Amino acid sequence: MKFWVRQRISVKASWNKIARHYQRKTRISTEDFHYGALAPGESKLRLLGDVKGKEVLELGCGGGQNTIALSKLGAFAEGIDISPEQINFARELARTEKVAAKFHVRSIDHLGIFSDEGKDLVVSSFALSYVEMLDNVFSEVYRILKKGGLFVFADSHPFTNRGRAVRVGGRSLWALDQYFKRGVMVWTWPRFEDGTTASFRSYHRTIQDYYDALTKAGFTVERIVEPEPVRMKGTKPVEETPCYAPDVAKEYLIWRNVPYTIIFKARKPG
Numbered sequence: 142m143k144f145w146v147r148q149r150i151s152v153k154a155s156w157n158k159i160a161r162h163y164q165r166k167t168r169i170s171t172e173d174f175h176y177g178a179l180a181p182g183e184s185k186l187r188l189l190g191d192v193k194g195k196e197v198l199e200l201g202c203g204g205g206q207n208t209i210a211l212s213k214l215g216a217f218a219e220g221i222d223i224s225p226e227q228i229n230f231a232r233e234l235a236r237t238e239k240v241a242a243k244f245h246v247r248s249i250d251h252l253g254i255f256s257d258e259g260k261d262l263v264v265s266s267f268a269l270s271y272v273e274m275l276d277n278v279f280s281e282v283y284r285i286l287k288k289g290g291l292f293v294f295a296d297s298h299p300f301t302n303r304g305r306a307v308r309v310g311g312r313s314l315w316a317l318d319q320y321f322k323r324g325v326m327v328w329t330w331p332r333f334e335d336g337t338t339a340s341f342r343s344y345h346r347t348i349q350d351y352y353d354a355l356t357k358a359g360f361t362v363e364r365i366v367e368p369e370p371v372r373m374k375g376t377k378p379v380e381e382t383p384c385y386a387p388d389v390a391k392e393y394l395i396w397r398n399v400p401y402t403i404i405f406k407a408r409k410p411g
Contacts, residue, residue, distance in 0.1 A: 150341060152271050156222075167387075169383065170182070170206065174264070174266075175384035177295050178386035178389040186404070192262060193214060196217050196259060197217065198219050199221070200221060200265040201265055201267070202220025205220050206234070213240060219243040222268075250277055259285055262291045263285070267295060268294075270296050270297060270343040283358045283409055292355075293404065295402055304316055306392060321347065323344075323350065325344060328341055361410055365406075366405075367403055369397070370393065377390070378390070
């Protein structure tokens with residue numbers, strides 16, 4: 142898939158700029174694998190199976206919480222992320238949590254350090270939309286997975302990319318537009334308390350685009366999950382959520398009716 146680019150933005154520099162602010166504001170658990178800001182975690186969705194003793198890699202691990210959670214469940218877990226600041230946070234957190242998770246500063250689309258068929262499971266949460274050449278990433282994931290291995294990733298639902306919030310009859314609704322307009326999206330992170338913000342570049346794809354890219358790489362798609370959000374009271378979660386982001390929770394009245402997260406579960410045949 143080819144995309145047009147409107148402006149040069151360094152995702153690495155942007156994440157380095159906001160990493161500490163993001164980790165302080167977004168409360169992410171290290172006890173459960175998270176699939177997004179308002180989505181239930183692995184303890185409820187049960188997509189990964191028993192990870193004890195498995196070789197696992199997380200793509201775009203950020204602050205390392207998911208990698209650490211998988212380590213606590215008995216996996217030999219590694220995480221990669223393009224941002225040195227995020228990886229520094231992850232390594233500090235792993236030491237605090239006393240787990241042996243490994244972390245690498247590396248782009249998602251450069252997996253050459255990992256051997257063929259060396260991983261039982263590859264996971265990712267809200268990272269793949271930053272990647273331009275998705276076909277290359279999926280081919281590399283296929284290469285490093287053992288036969289029968291799983292690839293499970295979550296990202297923002299494509300519906301969230303091509304729409305905006307509107308008020309109709311006193312209700313907050315999501316107006317979807319230009320869903321089939323694939324391409325680069327340039328956007329700005331909401332300002333933190335001290336005014337810090339950063340610009341980002343991500344890529345809009347349809348659900349079919351993800352499915353087609355997976356099958357082209359050789360995967361069998363077992364499930365596509367559009368999880369209903371955890372229940373909220375105001376902007377506070379009523380039930381436990383492994384990843385709580387207040388900025389997203391402010392729009393809960395919208396996201397309880399429109400999918401915010403999409404999850405793909407795919408398997409390498411064999």
